[in-house]
Amino acid sequence: xxxxxxxxLVRELQRSLDGTLPPYNEDxxxxxxxxxxxxxxxxxxxxxxxAEGQTHLLSAIQLRHAAIRRNKRCLLAYLYNRxxxxxxxxxxxxxxxxxxxxxNMCEQEVQWFNQYNRLLANYMRTLGxxxxxxxxxxxxxxxALYVLVRCLVDxxxxxxxxxxxxxxxxxxxxxxxxxxxxxxxxxxxxxxxxQ
Amino acid sequence: xxxxLDVSDILQEENTIxxxxxxxxxxxxxxAPEVLQKLEEAWLNEKFAPELLPVKSNLVExxxxxxxxxxxxxxxxxxxxxxxxxxxxxxxxxxxVVSSYLRHRLAKIEKFTSHVLQEEEKRRDTDAPxxxxxxxxxxxxxxxxxxNHLASxxxxxxxxxxxxxxxxxxxx
Numbered sequence: 001x002x003x004x005x006x007x008x009l010v011r012e013l014q015r016s017l018d019g020t021l022p023p024y025n026e027d028x029x030x031x032x033x034x035x036x037x038x039x040x041x042x043x044x045x046x047x048x049x050x051a052e053g054q055t056h057l058l059s060a061i062q063l064r065h066a067a068i069r070r071n072k073r074c075l076l077a078y079l080y081n082r083x084x085x086x087x088x089x090x091x092x093x094x095x096x097x098x099x100x101x102x103x104n105m106c107e108q109e110v111q112w113f114n115q116y117n118r119l120l121a122n123y124m125r126t127l128g129x130x131x132x133x134x135x136x137x138x139x140x141x142x143x144a145l146y147v148l149v150r151c152l153v154d155x156x157x158x159x160x161x162x163x164x165x166x167x168x169x170x171x172x173x174x175x176x177x178x179x180x181x182x183x184x185x186x187x188x189x190x191x192x193x194x195q
Numbered sequence: 196x197x198x199x200l201d202v203s204d205i206l207q208e209e210n211t212i213x214x215x216x217x218x219x220x221x222x223x224x225x226x227a228p229e230v231l232q233k234l235e236e237a238w239l240n241e242k243f244a245p246e247l248l249p250v251k252s253n254l255v256e257x258x259x260x261x262x263x264x265x266x267x268x269x270x271x272x273x274x275x276x277x278x279x280x281x282x283x284x285x286x287x288x289x290x291x292v293v294s295s296y297l298r299h300r301l302a303k304i305e306k307f308t309s310h311v312l313q314e315e316e317k318r319r320d321t322d323a324p325x326x327x328x329x330x331x332x333x334x335x336x337x338x339x340x341x342x343n344h345l346a347s348x349x350x351x352x353x354x355x356x357x358x359x360x361x362x363x364x365x366x367x
Contacts, residue, residue: 033352040354072357075349083344087305112344119336126329127297128259135301138294142287145280162274179287 002039002067006032006074013078021085024106029075036071039064086113090120091136092186137182147178149190158184230257231289238296247303247311249323250330258293262286304330308338 009028016022043064050057086109089097095117097105105113125132155168160180168174168184173193184190225233234254241248265286272279304311304326312334315325326334342360350358 029349033349036357037354040356068354068357072349072353076345079345079348080341083341106348108344108348112340115340116337119333119340122336123301123329123333127255129263133259133290133294133297135294135298138287138291141291142284145284145287 002063003035003070003074005035006071006078009078010074013081017081017085021082021089021101021104023104024082024109026106029078032071032075036068039068039071043068082109083112087116090116094136094183094187095121137179139182139186142178145177146175147181148193148195149174149176149181149185150193151189152191153189155184155189225257227261230254230261231292234258234296235292238292238299241296241299247300247307247314247325249325250300250327252327255293255297258289262289262293300330301333304334305337308334308341312338 005028009025009032012022012025043061046057046061050061086097086101086105089101090113097113102110124135127133127135150173151168151170154170157165158168159165161177166174166176168189174190176190181190185192234251237248237251237254265282269279269282269286311325315331315334318324345360350360
């Protein structure tokens with residue numbers, strides 16, 4: 001069936017959009033592009049006959065044209081939604097993505113991601129007077145100034161704002177300022193203990 | 196919540212944390228609590244409106260300056276003072292409102308980039324621009340980056356009659 005492969009791509013993405021990024025399906029994208037090219041070539045041949053007066057060819061041409069457009073739309077939707085997913089992860093994991101996500105990205109996506117990072121960093125730097133405002137902080141409304149956290153991994157020493165150094169050892173518990181450890185919690189180094 | 200915010204007021208009353216007074220919020224004849232209230236209004240509007248609303252950069256800038264001033268005040272204060280932690284908490288809350296406001300705007304800009312840029316073109320010279328300068332720069336960069344990506348991965352390889360990016364065709 002026409003444009004089925006393109007639809008497959010979209011379906012594949014839809015199935016795995018729960019916080020993961022599926023591998024970039026370069027093979028299938030190439031197949032879709034090839035199908036588009038074939039359809040286009042066929043249309044070019046037939047268009048000449050149609051212009052000479054064989055009007056019964058027109059509907060077939062129209063159908064192929066519609067298939068080309070559908071392929072294009074599915075393909076762009078696939079690419080766009082992947083970027084969307086990558087973008088979401090940028091906000092979640094900060095500018096360094098986990099290696100398994102990186103592995104599933106294609107080269108152009110890595111380039112896009114770097115550019116996006118640059119834009120975002122430039123924007124955040126212009127906010128406020130001294131050095132900008134990190135928008136990836138303060139994702140949830142603050143409830144308390146200090147939170148009780150437990151270390152999940154050996155992280156090493158950590159210097160707090162007032163200059164004291166504490167050792168983040170596995171399974172140790174600390175009472176830290178929320179603003180300071182929010183990033184560490186999101187990276188999975190600390191765990192917020194809710195009583 | 197709003198009363199706690201006006202640092203200079205509290206400081207004058209109690210007269211212990213710091214003697215300096217700040218006057219930077221007087222520029223627009225608005226006190227800090229008023230600015231915060233306006234900002235919260237803008238934040239809620241932005242949060243629940245489906246489209247991008249005109250930017251309130253003066254409120255954001257004013258509030259960020261206010262946060263900075265409060266932070267300097269706190270640094271000079273005694274550590275064990277109860278009010279220090281209350282002010283810290285208040286700073287955290289304000290910072291959340293500001294960041295959340297800007298985040299919502301960014302998300303909308305990313306979602307409707309070309310439309311936002313077109314609208315902005317129309318009202319760039321009026322007194323209620325849609326985007327701040329930094330946001331405009333971000334939007335332009337974002338659009339170029341996205342088009343560039345789509346072109347290099349797919350559009351370039353498509354047959355000639357499909358190889359351009361057509362805004363109208365792509366809007367759902």
